[in-house]
Amino acid sequence: MQERFPAPEFDSPTGSVFPPPAGRRVYCNRNLRLDQVKAVGFDMDYTLAIYRQAEMDRLSIEATVRKLVDRGYPEELLSMQYRTDFPIRGLLIDRKLGNVLKMDRYRYVKTAYHGFRRLTREERRRAYHTRRLRPGTGRYHWVDTLYSLSEVAVYAAVIEHLETHGGTLDYGQLFSDVRECADLSHQDGSILDVVLEDLPRYVDRDPDLGQLLHKLRSAGKRVFLVTNSGPEYTDAMMSYLLDDGLDEYPSWKNYFDYVCSASQKPGFFTGKDPFVEVESQEETRDLSRGRMYTGGNIGDLQRALGFAGDEVLYVGDHIYGDVLRAKKESTWRTAMIIQEMDDELRVLREYSPSFARAHSLEQMRDAVQDELREHQARLKKVERKLNDHESGPERATWDAKRVRHRRSIDRLRAQLKDLDAERAGLHEVLDDASHPFWGSVFKAGNEVSSFGNQVEQYACLYTSRATNLTQYSPMHYFQSPRHRMPHEGGSAPGT
Ligand SMILES: [Mg+2]
Numbered sequence: 001m002q003e004r005f006p007a008p009e010f011d012s013p014t015g016s017v018f019p020p021p022a023g024r025r026v027y028c029n030r031n032l033r034l035d036q037v038k039a040v041g042f043d044m045d046y047t048l049a050i051y052r053q054a055e056m057d058r059l060s061i062e063a064t065v066r067k068l069v070d071r072g073y074p075e076e077l078l079s080m081q082y083r084t085d086f087p088i089r090g091l092l093i094d095r096k097l098g099n100v101l102k103m104d105r106y107r108y109v110k111t112a113y114h115g116f117r118r119l120t121r122e123e124r125r126r127a128y129h130t131r132r133l134r135p136g137t138g139r140y141h142w143v144d145t146l147y148s149l150s151e152v153a154v155y156a157a158v159i160e161h162l163e164t165h166g167g168t169l170d171y172g173q174l175f176s177d178v179r180e181c182a183d184l185s186h187q188d189g190s191i192l193d194v195v196l197e198d199l200p201r202y203v204d205r206d207p208d209l210g211q212l213l214h215k216l217r218s219a220g221k222r223v224f225l226v227t228n229s230g231p232e233y234t235d236a237m238m239s240y241l242l243d244d245g246l247d248e249y250p251s252w253k254n255y256f257d258y259v260c261s262a263s264q265k266p267g268f269f270t271g272k273d274p275f276v277e278v279e280s281q282e283e284t285r286d287l288s289r290g291r292m293y294t295g296g297n298i299g300d301l302q303r304a305l306g307f308a309g310d311e312v313l314y315v316g317d318h319i320y321g322d323v324l325r326a327k328k329e330s331t332w333r334t335a336m337i338i339q340e341m342d343d344e345l346r347v348l349r350e351y352s353p354s355f356a357r358a359h360s361l362e363q364m365r366d367a368v369q370d371e372l373r374e375h376q377a378r379l380k381k382v383e384r385k386l387n388d389h390e391s392g393p394e395r396a397t398w399d400a401k402r403v404r405h406r407r408s409i410d411r412l413r414a415q416l417k418d419l420d421a422e423r424a425g426l427h428e429v430l431d432d433a434s435h436p437f438w439g440s441v442f443k444a445g446n447e448v449s450s451f452g453n454q455v456e457q458y459a460c461l462y463t464s465r466a467t468n469l470t471q472y473s474p475m476h477y478f479q480s481p482r483h484r485m486p487h488e489g490g491s492a493p494g495t
Pocket of ligand 1: 043044045046047316317318
């Protein structure tokens with residue numbers, strides 16, 4: 001992702017420091033004036049309800065593996081080693097070869113694992129670098145939600161376990177089975193019922209949530225919820241998150257103008273299905289405050305809101321279902337919740353001298369390479385002259401020049417080697433600090449990762465949690481740092 005220019009800090013009249021600390025900041029890809037936003041909508045799971053990822057993964061991995069064993073997979077899988085810390089968002093599953101891949105924005109595979117074994121550069125090259133990779137085809141599957149991380153953890157663990165014990169596998173079939181068993185575990189209550197029984201164990205209740213919604217309402221904005229979760233689960237979860245909050249809001253429903261559950265996003269953004277009022281089970285195209293609905297579509301919702309297009313800001317965590325579809329099918333503005341940012345920002349902070357060193361190594365490398373190319377070109381010229389003058393007084397001069405250029409080339413190559421070794425070591429340290437298997441979720445080596453690229457393209461704003469919006473006035477003008485071009489990088493003119 002493009003480097004951000006540090007914003008100047010100043011004390012606001014209320015005494016708070018602006019901008020907010022990095023972890024509470026809302027980052028901006030495209031300018032957005034909050035005063036022009038008339039309605040703010042929220043997704044629920046992983047947006048307002050922040051799940052404790054490791055607990056949720058464990059629950060869903062165990063439920064999925066139990067179902068795999070019921071389908072005839074060996075019973076020993078129940079006791080196999082799995083790693084909830086293996087997957088991250090933005091990975092790609094290769095169902096044909098049973099690999100898990102991380103790509104940069106150009107779809108170049110930078111890291112790949114088979115089970116828990118990292119593929120060598122040569123293995124990656126043979127499998128993925130000789131032909132253009134097409135992620136949209138049936139062979140590949142995007143891992144684009146935190147909810148689906150457990151599927152990747154199971155897939156890699158089963159491959160690792162069965163192959164080390166001499167088994168052979170149909171990787172495509174295995175992936176379909178894992179997906180079906182995971183979906184089934186969500187549908188039959190193996191996961192959600194357990195979550196509802198012990199919400200504090202699985203959900204991180206954000207004490208500022210009521211304040212955020214109240215602040216938006218007080219600024220005259222409409223507030224709504226559009227979630228794919230069913231009405232009963234939504235009711236239980238939202239009660240846990242918001243009841244017992246502010247006195248003015250006796251029920252969580254009081255915070256919202258409209259509540260749409262089981263909304264079937266992304267179809268919600270393109271379809272024309274009517275809403276169904278939950279209590280009466282009657283179809284309707286008109287929404288009322290204080291009631292819950294299922295189904296529905298964006299057109300009817302916008303009519304109820306009285307606002308449409310870029311007057312609406314939708315806050316969600318799913319790059320495809322919430323952010324990309326909302327952006328492509330409508331002109332809704334989007335804010336993406338990326339829980340992983342807490343870790344990313346921690347690494348950026350703790351390792352800032354290493355990042356600075358990595359940056360200066362890149363610049364030194366560029367300079368050395370330029371000099372090297374220059375000497376190589378001159379050496380070629382000298383050698384041509386030597387061929388033309390097999391004898392004669394000039395030959396000695398050209399010979400001396402050749403020796404000089406060769407020495408310089410040797411010296412520069414050695415420098416380049418040292419710089420590369422230091423750079424590789426640094427990258428390894430920084431990647432390890434971000435994630436032991438995959439490095440940063442936003443970056444792939446020096447490049448932006450395919451996930452980071454999607455965030456840049458489709459999320460107008462992004463932040464680690466929804467309540468970070470409370471740090472800003474409802475009139476705030478979010479400005480992208482990208483109104484500068486690369487040549488405006490900060491050095492004074494003429495230098
Ligand atoms: Mg969600």
